[in-house]
Amino acid sequence: MKVHIIGLGLIGGSFALGLKKAFPEVEISGSDASEEHLLKAQELKLIDCAATLEEAKDADVVIIAVPVDVAKKVALQVLDVVGNNTLIFDAGSTKAGLCEAIAAHPNRRNFLAAHPIAGTEFSGPEAAVETLFLQKTNIICEVEKTAFKLQERALEIFQKLGMRIRYMDPASHDRHIAYVSHLSHISSFMLGKTVLQKEQNEKDIFDLAGSGFASTVRLAKSSPAMWTPIFQQNKNNILETLEEYINNLSEFRELLKNDNFQEVFREMERTNHIKTILNGIN
Amino acid sequence: MKVHIIGLGLIGGSFALGLKKAFPEVEISGSDASEEHLLKAQELKLIDCAATLEEAKDADVVIIAVPVDVAKKVALQVLDVVGNNTLIFDAGSTKAGLCEAIAAHPNRRNFLAAHPIAGTEFSGPEAAVETLFLQKTNIICEVEKTAFKLQERALEIFQKLGMRIRYMDPASHDRHIAYVSHLSHISSFMLGKTVLQKEQNEKDIFDLAGSGFASTVRLAKSSPAMWTPIFQQNKNNILETLEEYINNLSEFRELLKNDNFQEVFREMERTNHIKTILNGIN
Structure with a gap:
């Protein structure tokens, strides 16, 4: 499985560590707006290599773990370039704005809107924790808008990371x-x-x-x-x-x-x- | 060393457990306004026996660990009956009212006003924890008003329980x-x-x-x-x-x-x- 993570802070970094544990064969590339964070994430072996979105567009999974204002723009950029077989999910703490922003995109079915209720008061790649998502609730919004086989892939990942799943509409x-x-x-x-x-x-x-x-x-x-x-x-x-x-x-x-x-x-x-x-x- | 504890909840109970660990030869009696708490404290072996204030008036130490409104009355009652060699200290979260209430008592020098900054959100004898005071700050007010040899006894106890001492006036x-x-x-x-x-x-x-x-x-x-x-x-x-x-x-x-x-x-x-x-x- 090839995974690309955009944003290598607490949340993105913890996904990287958790995925490496749960899927030993996984290949993880990553990017970050901060050059310093990107280097730190490589040094800490959160990711196997740095990659641009263009290089990573055929990944099996793209995870968006950036601040929620940036997440909207990034989601649209990723949707623009991926093929049918790529699952994209985010991890942001607000869902209505994001779901609205991507609603009309022709590749909407590649996207799963998610919010794992997990975190600590720390931030950056050094804050990443392998078991951050263990026994935590993950709220999924508008699941019906995601392609069925990509839903399955997402649920397998969330389950292996130990998350409990709840479904909810974005406004609620x-x-x-x-x-x-x-x-x-x-x-x-x-x-x-x-x-x-x-x-x-x-x-x-x-x-x-x-x-x-x-x-x-x-x-x-x-x-x-x-x-x-x-x-x-x-x-x-x-x-x-x-x-x-x-x-x-x-x-x-x-x-x-x-x-x-x-x-x-x-x-x-x-x-x-x-x-x-x-x-x-x- | 004979210790009498008035109030066998989280704080009083934790003093009992801590003292038993730090001073293996200690004899601890206790009382509580709640019959249920008193029985529970005996069942949990927080105290060796129940005792009235009259029975316990020659203890080396009397600890007052009751809600701060009751503490004022109890402090005066204890001061009324003890002899020169008994140290009394409290553990309440307000100090000005208590210090004022006992200021004029002829036995004021038996009393040390203390506030260990320690606790949990739980209450009652079952909430007692042996290490509750370890590395916690204990604020002592008006130390100069306590007899020197009784100050020494208190400091030995606080030190053996692992507390850090700070001195402060009650209003501050x-x-x-x-x-x-x-x-x-x-x-x-x-x-x-x-x-x-x-x-x-x-x-x-x-x-x-x-x-x-x-x-x-x-x-x-x-x-x-x-x-x-x-x-x-x-x-x-x-x-x-x-x-x-x-x-x-x-x-x-x-x-x-x-x-x-x-x-x-x-x-x-x-x-x-x-x-x-x-x-x-x-």
């Missing part, structure tokens, strides 16, 4: 993922900002931060280059979630101000219920 | 801890609430939640009985941090609304700086 994907992923990143970035503003002259204070703070602020280490276009593409859904989050925080503030600690207790007690729901997420 | 402690601990809990509880509200009819959706969401919402599993009195006692500092957090979120929302994605990028880039600061917190 973007709406739900705004709540369970995008909002978490904003809450974490702004928490980090608030504490940094206050404590900028007192570095020692971070000595006092425990694992609770580290956990809530972990996502504030994420890559702005990856996240800015996600926020841009999913702006409307995110604005809705952010509005509700700010309202809830403001209501909680009023309860504190008014010394309504009975209701403060109940608010927390009701949300404790999230324990049972989160069982199973690691 | 409460102000800083509002930022690096209390605010994280509110942001997490309200994030959990926001997502639960939206997704209440779509349980499947949590299948889509990845480790990022789990990380930011982890603290929403924390005990309301422990946290309500903390928010109550540190109300003013928390209101200030919450105000700043809501302002930062609102500003971020405006940037999104106005399509100012250049500034959205810069906001995240500036906060990324937290990476270097958080190195070392696990």
Whole structure:
């Protein structure tokens, strides 16, 4: 199997490592907008060689793992050059814009729109992890628009990497993922900002931060280059979630101000219920 | 060494386990407002026996590990009955109110006000962990008000449990801890609430939640009985941090609304700086 990966960061690099483990005979070529990342990916043996899209157009699989704004353009470029037998899939955190951009392309059936819910707060080729996708959910959108034999190839790959598959339409994907992923990143970035503003002259204070703070602020280490276009593409859904989050925080503030600690207790007690729901997420 | 622990939950129970490991000859008695917790603590062999305060008043050490509202009353009760040779310390997440409450007590010198920055989102005797305090920061307030020989005893215990010691006045402690601990809990509880509200009819959706969401919402599993009195006692500092957090979120929302994605990028880039600061917190 010949695979070409466009974008050799955390996600593209982890696909490379996972595929090498799952398919020992695989040949992987790759490209990256950053010369430095491309060299690093070769040095780390994520890929066997560098290749241009023209050189890689007869690959069995082309994986697009670039920021979501670039992904649209790249998807169209790849669709323009591949033949009938090449599966293309992406891994972006927004799906409606991409699906719309490629909808009318004559080679649409070569493409599978995917979103593996997997990642860490780190980025670049060095962040790649062989088991990143193990037991993670992979959301596939508009599966019916992909050629049947290419669906099969994709599912075999996802299965061998240990993913659980869920099917969803692009609009629902973007709406739900705004709540369970995008909002978490904003809450974490702004928490980090608030504490940094206050404590900028007192570095020692971070000595006092425990694992609770580290956990809530972990996502504030994420890559702005990856996240800015996600926020841009999913702006409307995110604005809705952010509005509700700010309202809830403001209501909680009023309860504190008014010394309504009975209701403060109940608010927390009701949300404790999230324990049972989160069982199973690691 | 005879130790008496009042409150046999996560913190009290972890002190019991840690002390048994560090001081094999220690005898530990305990009490808890909940009969169920007291029995569970005996069953789990956290303590050697149950004891009343009257029975335990000649212990070498009395540890107070109860919610911070109860801690004030309990501290005064213990101070009332102990002799010169008993060290009392607490482990609460607010310090100004407690230090003020005991300031005028004739036995003030028996007391050491402490706050180990350690915990998990779980509670009760079953949540106790032998190594909970290993390599964690323990903030000691008003150390000069504790008898010298009792300071020494406390430091030996904290050292054997693997804690790093920091000294701070109670008002500074409460102000800083509002930022690096209390605010994280509110942001997490309200994030959990926001997502639960939206997704209440779509349980499947949590299948889509990845480790990022789990990380930011982890603290929403924390005990309301422990946290309500903390928010109550540190109300003013928390209101200030919450105000700043809501302002930062609102500003971020405006940037999104106005399509100012250049500034959205810069906001995240500036906060990324937290990476270097958080190195070392696990």
